[in-house]
Amino acid sequence: MINIAVLGYGTIGSGVVEVIDTNGESIAERAGDEINVKYVLDLRDFPGSPVENKIVHDYDVILNDPDIKVVVEVMGGVEPAHTFVKNALLKGKSVATSNKALVAKHGAELLQVAKDNGANFLFEASVGGGIPIIRPLYSSFTADKILEITGILNGTTNYMLTKMANQGLEFDDVLKQAQDLGYAEKDPTADVGGFDACRKIAILTSLMCGKQVDFEDIYTEGITDISAVDFKYAKVINKSIKLFATTRQLETGSPQGSGIVSMVSPVLIGPEHPLFAVNDVFNAVFVKGNVLGDTMLYGSGAGKLPTASAVVSDVIDLIKHFKSNIKMGWSPDKLTLLDRKMIEHGYFVRVKGTIGERIEAVEKAFGKVIFIEAPGVEGEFAFITSNMPETDYDKRIADIPDVIKMIRIEEHGR
Secondary structure (H helix, E strand, C coil), rough: EEEEEEEECHHHHHHHHHHHHHHHHHHHHCCCCCCCEEEECCCCCCCCCCCCCCCCCCHHHHHHHCEEEEEEEEECCCCCCCHHHHHHHHHHCCCEECCHHHHHHHHHHHHHHHHHEHHHHHHHEEEEECCCCCCHHHHHHHCCEEEEEEEEEEEHHHHHHHHHHHHHHHHHHHHHHHHHHCCCCCCCCHHHHCHHHHHHHHHHHHHHHHHHCCCCHHHEECCCCCCHHHHHHHHHHEEEEEEEEEEEEECCCCCCCEEEEEEEEEEEEEECCCCCCCCCCEEEEEEEECCCEEEEEECCCCCCCHHHHHHHHHHHHHCCCCCCCCCCCCCCECCCHHHHCCCCEEEEEEEEEEHHHHHHHHHHHCCCCCEECCCCCCCCCECCCCEEEEHHHHHHHHHCCCCEEEEECCCCCC
């Protein structure tokens, strides 16, 4: 029997216990031994629950128990999670976590601490919930050079954008709906501001390039400025608005130079893009390799049981590797990202006025563009530019007064 401890009995922690109870027999077969949840750490008591007699309030009880071989951290936040996880690894206990904030901030450090102390640190559930993407990056894709990772990595924002597109709702209305359904937190800033997706793409990028990518260095733009009018235009041009977290490897000889560029922002995409039809609370990750080509992983990006399933899968993997280190190739050396403004996009731009009175100024600044008018939208128009670096766009748009908004256009295969 393998004894484990679960830190935190919230949504994911209770899900971990439920998954182990529900699929205990098959999990034991795959792990090679029965898994027993010996302790659950929480500030609260849970009388009448399945873990009533397993609750402890002092972490040292878990840390100092030699019977505990694996610790599951599902508390969230950086502290005290970081201290608890690091101390467990220093004791030679392996750790599985779903905590994206912890992994984005301290992933490289904790992997090194695990290696130095004969333990392992796994975090499949920290990105994409139940979608298996971490493990493929350090195992399945190792024969490839990853050229691009692009993801819809936040179910809350994807749900909101889907409702805005399908029902013509404004941002504030759909946010309230998402909060009422439990998809959005009372303070939704991490989701709608793009910061949740930013931490996740930072983790994926670190694994992709093998160096530490600090999430603070990634340009991040959320969906708070997206409106129902934007979707009226999107419908006219047969495009969808998604929140993308994207990292690209630029090869030597490219106009932008060689290196890694990463960013989070809303984009307009067409039906040819693999992520076009990813709607509601679902997440998806698109990976492009230089040998494999295009691959997409799709599924429930959050939720109690999908995320808990990924955590328990890591627990099984940890048990299988008690005597060996799982190599991920993520070093503490920091990677300097390229300037994202060197990347080329097309740009969708909304401007006050009419096409007739503004056409000369727009074409003088941008040359040939596509002009758009949307039914029911008055006092403004939009245009789509050709592809250019954002540095060029910034210079040209300076000559256009009364710009309402710009959204980047992402073309698949470009």
